[in-house]
Amino acid sequence: MRHALVTGATGFIGRHLVRRLLSEGMAVKCLVRPQSRVEHLDGQDVAFVQGDVSDTSSLQRAMQDVDVVYHLAGLTKSVSSRDLMELNHKGTRNVSLACSRLVSQPTLVVVSSLAAAGPSVGSQQRVEADEVNPVSHYGHSKRAGELAAMEFATEVPTTIVRPPIVMGEYDLDVFQWFQMVRKFGFHLAPGFVNYHYSMIHADDLASALILAADRGGRLTGNVEDNAGIYFAACEEVMTYSDLGRLIGDCVGRPHARMVHAPMLMVWGLALGCDLWSRIKKSPTLFNLDKAREAAAGAWACSADKLRSHTGFEPAMSLENRLRQTAEWYIQEKWL
Numbered sequence: 001m002r003h004a005l006v007t008g009a010t011g012f013i014g015r016h017l018v019r020r021l022l023s024e025g026m027a028v029k030c031l032v033r034p035q036s037r038v039e040h041l042d043g044q045d046v047a048f049v050q051g052d053v054s055d056t057s058s059l060q061r062a063m064q065d066v067d068v069v070y071h072l073a074g075l076t077k078s079v080s081s082r083d084l085m086e087l088n089h090k091g092t093r094n095v096s097l098a099c100s101r102l103v104s105q106p107t108l109v110v111v112s113s114l115a116a117a118g119p120s121v122g123s124q125q126r127v128e129a130d131e132v133n134p135v136s137h138y139g140h141s142k143r144a145g146e147l148a149a150m151e152f153a154t155e156v157p158t159t160i161v162r163p164p165i166v167m168g169e170y171d172l173d174v175f176q177w178f179q180m181v182r183k184f185g186f187h188l189a190p191g192f193v194n195y196h197y198s199m200i201h202a203d204d205l206a207s208a209l210i211l212a213a214d215r216g217g218r219l220t221g222n223v224e225d226n227a228g229i230y231f232a233a234c235e236e237v238m239t240y241s242d243l244g245r246l247i248g249d250c251v252g253r254p255h256a257r258m259v260h261a262p263m264l265m266v267w268g269l270a271l272g273c274d275l276w277s278r279i280k281k282s283p284t285l286f287n288l289d290k291a292r293e294a295a296a297g298a299w300a301c302s303a304d305k306l307r308s309h310t311g312f313e314p315a316m317s318l319e320n321r322l323r324q325t326a327e328w329y330i331q332e333k334w335l
């Protein structure tokens with residue numbers, strides 16, 4: 001039996017990955033902290049190991065006898081950019097370092113982000129060979145994590161997977177779009193340009209991560225080289241209007257309207273949210289960093305390379321995944 005360690009197992013994507021690994025017959029260890037909410041994983045046949053990505057020796061202990069490490073632990077939003085760097089850069093560096101110190105190195109799959117690569121142009125989908133251009137603190141921290149993993153690439157067989165927006169059951173972020181359309185009957189878009197976006201469902205991302213570990217290429221250590229780096233996304237690329245209409249359909253608001261907020265208003269709202277999050281000392285979903293990403297344009301990427309190297313195929317269309325997610329929100333009374 002093959003053994004996997006998952007960091008970030010208690011998070012949104014982690015839960016989906018753990019379930020998928022178990023269904024594939026893997027033995028799964030989950031890295032958890034004293035404050036982690038492990039009840040999310042209750043009833044699943046997993047082992048819990050105490051550790052923190054800021055503590056390399058705890059990682060080394062957790063990695064004993066592991067064939068694959070899936071590194072998902074990360075911060076997607078934070079009150080301070082320093083915290084983003086701390087976890088997304090140093091955390092990834094520590095995970096790579098811990099792998100390199102083992103007698104036998106496991107395969108390491110690092111979950112990065114489209115934000116590490118940067119926005120796309122027009123209706124074109126970003127590909128791995130494109131020059132990177134992160135625009136947010138989050139994107140810079142994820143790119144720094146990628147570069148840290150590359151430092152160890154000659155010792156640790158490593159693959160990086162960059163998802164775009166991830167949606168699915170248990171997610172609280174994209175959920176806000178569903179909630180707004182369901183409650184108010186409109187979908188709010190930043191600015192007046194109808195940019196294109198890629199998305200992926202967390203179950204499809206879980207499949208992509210497993211395929212990346214089993215069949216993916218590996219980093220070479222050369223930062224100019226995109227070997228071992230993959231975007232994982234649904235085939236369909238949608239504009240904000242398409243998404244709003246589809247979500248409206250899924251939540252019983254077939255005539256949902258698209259409301260465009262001028263960018264000045266978006267920046268104002270972001271500033272307000274940032275100040276509020278500093279007062280509360282807890283991150284808000286929207287903030288100046290997210291406004292930077294919204295202002296940068298389109299966020300579309302192509303999974304063609306992943307498909308051709310590993311055979312990756314999303315199990316359903318994006319439309320069906322949105323429908324499935326909406327049904328779950330309704331069934332669980334989130335909506």
Ligand SMILES: NC(=O)c1ccc[n+]([C@@H]2O[C@H](COP(=O)([O-])OP(=O)(O)OC[C@H]3O[C@@H](n4cnc5c(N)ncnc54)[C@H](OP(=O)(O)O)[C@@H]3O)[C@@H](O)[C@H]2O)c1
Nearest residue numbers: 008009010011012013036037052053072073074113165166
């Ligand atoms: N969600 C998206 O749309 C999206 C898109 C692209 C990329 N990603 C990337 O995917 C990964 C997972 O995202 P997610 O949405 O599942 O995030 P999430 O729900 O916020 O989960 C974050 C996970 O990281 C763990 N963690 C935080 N600090 C840690 C530390 N110091 N040591 C060990 N574990 C720690 C958390 O554990 P605790 O339970 O202990 O807090 C939690 O399990 C991240 O790397 C993110 O950058 C996400």
